Amino acid sequence: MAQDFYTRLVYARNAPILGIFAYYLLKLLGVEIPRSVPIGEGFELAHGGFGVVIHSKTVIGKRVKIYPGVGTGRADIYRPIHESRFEGIVIEDDVILSPGAKVLGKEGILRVRRGTVVGANAVLLESTGENEIWAGVPARKVGVRP
Numbered sequence: 001m002a003q004d005f006y007t008r009l010v011y012a013r014n015a016p017i018l019g020i021f022a023y024y025l026l027k028l029l030g031v032e033i034p035r036s037v038p039i040g041e042g043f044e045l046a047h048g049g050f051g052v053v054i055h056s057k058t059v060i061g062k063r064v065k066i067y068p069g070v071g072t073g074r075a076d077i078y079r080p081i082h083e084s085r086f087e088g089i090v091i092e093d094d095v096i097l098s099p100g101a102k103v104l105g106k107e108g109i110l111r112v113r114r115g116t117v118v119g120a121n122a123v124l125l126e127s128t129g130e131n132e133i134w135a136g137v138p139a140r141k142v143g144v145r146p
Helices: 002-012 018-028
Strands: 058-060 071-074 085-091 102-105 107-112 132-135 140-144
Touching: 002 018, 071 085, 085 102, 102 107
Parallel strands: 058 085, 071 102, 085 107
Antiparallel strands: 132 140
């Protein structure tokens, strides 16, 4: 039941009037997903997603599941924004971002391909293939989903 509440808030972010309220309510609940981030149908913010921080240049596909503590963003935060070659992050359909996973792009667009699982506390710094399992710091491919 609570899960439905969080999911409704995530989708309500873009409503004309109540969207700003939904966005700030999510922030109060510990979830930072900018209103500019498009999210496909079937999205799940597991366990309320406390500590989730999504970069404004992220695109989230269909049936993506994000656990608490997940973050997406720039890997080159030491550079001024105007010097960064980071363009964004695309999380394709059916991806699972496990608790504490970080997806950080340094240049261009980092793609987490369809069906990929990024393990708990992994730090993903490169694009993946489809249905791969990535784990570690920095993350590396450790398997393939059946």
